[in-house]
Amino acid sequence: MLRILPLLFLLLAACAELPMPDPTAQPLPDAQASPARTSVQQRAQRAARQFVQVVDTVEPVAEQVCRKRSSGLNCDFRIVVDDRVDQSPNAFQTVDRVGRPIVAFNLALIVSAENADELAFVMGHEAAHHILDHIAKTQESATVGAVIFSGIAAMSGADADGIRSAEELGATVGARTYSKDYELEADRLGTLIAAQAGYDPVRGALFFNRIPDPGDRFLGSHPPNAARMEIVRRTYAEIAAGNS
Numbered sequence: 001m002l003r004i005l006p007l008l009f010l011l012l013a014a015c016a017e018l019p020m021p022d023p024t025a026q027p028l029p030d031a032q033a034s035p036a037r038t039s040v041q042q043r044a045q046r047a048a049r050q051f052v053q054v055v056d057t058v059e060p061v062a063e064q065v066c067r068k069r070s071s072g073l074n075c076d077f078r079i080v081v082d083d084r085v086d087q088s089p090n091a092f093q094t095v096d097r098v099g100r101p102i103v104a105f106n107l108a109l110i111v112s113a114e115n116a117d118e119l120a121f122v123m124g125h126e127a128a129h130h131i132l133d134h135i136a137k138t139q140e141s142a143t144v145g146a147v148i149f150s151g152i153a154a155m156s157g158a159d160a161d162g163i164r165s166a167e168e169l170g171a172t173v174g175a176r177t178y179s180k181d182y183e184l185e186a187d188r189l190g191t192l193i194a195a196q197a198g199y200d201p202v203r204g205a206l207f208f209n210r211i212p213d214p215g216d217r218f219l220g221s222h223p224p225n226a227a228r229m230e231i232v233r234r235t236y237a238e239i240a241a242g243n244s
Contacts, residue, residue: 043111051110054119054199055079061197062127065189066101069131074099077127082106093126094135101130114207120197121204121232125190132189134182180223187228191235205232 059077066075074095080102082090089109094102103126105119113119129135150167187205194201208225 047111047113050113050116051105051119054116054123058120058123058127058193058197058199062124062131062193065193065196066127066131070133073131073133074101075131076100077130078102079123080104081110091122091126093129095130101127103127103130115203117194117199117201117204118207119204120194120199121190121201122207123190124193124197124201125186127193128186128189129182132182132185134186138179138182183223184228184231187231188235191232192239195236195239200236201232202236205229 059079062077063075066073066077078096078100082104083106085107087106087108089106089112091103091105091109094104096102103123105122109122110119113122147167150163153163153165153167191201191205194204205228208229211225213225
């Protein structure tokens with residue numbers, strides 16, 4: 001079920017306020033000021049309409065895929081929007097206290113999306129994290145890492161602070177162990193969700209070209225952008241061929 005914050009009003013208000021006037025400057029005649037303000041409002045309106053349309057289209061598909069592929073998992077996605085205007089573009093998936101999945105976007109991502117395909121792919125990707133139960137799996141890996149590292153530290157004669165530091169390090173290592181695999185898994189399933197909703201996930205994934213490439217760092221949280229693009233292309237080709 002769609003549960004969206006009052007996005008349209010948040011987005012229009014936030015975007016309309018971005019070019020804040022200088023209070024010390026002389027006011028411009030209406031004929032000169034109006035076009036710029038109208039342009040900002042038009043961009044905000046287009047971004048708002050595009051986002052709402054994508055949510056209305058992709059969210060039901062994500063729920064269907066969730067119910068089909070999982071057992072006992074809450075598939076009632078709630079879509080929320082962070083209306084702060086000082087944030088870098090971002091989206092993430094989490095769950096509330098009763099296990100309901102939440103997919104969150106901030107205004108910067110919504111406005112910076114070059115097309116609806118990008119928003120659809122991001123939404124499919126974040127929904128896929130929930131469907132694949134990645135939060136629970138990451139927490140389990142973090143717990144195992146914390147136990148192992150703290151145990152080794154204790155056996156080595158470390159004091160309480162040393163054991164605590166080892167536990168924190170182990171949790172980080174454990175959480176990062178499979179994070180790249182989880183991102184690629186979410187890219188694959190997110191491709192399927194976006195495609196089933198009628199969008200082009202390959203075109204949507206082109207936003208990877210505009211974000212920093214994390215490279216292939218040891219215990220990095222995300223795989224290289226090229227690897228992510230490749231799995232999207234391969235998955236979409238399989239879908240087109242009827243193999244996915």
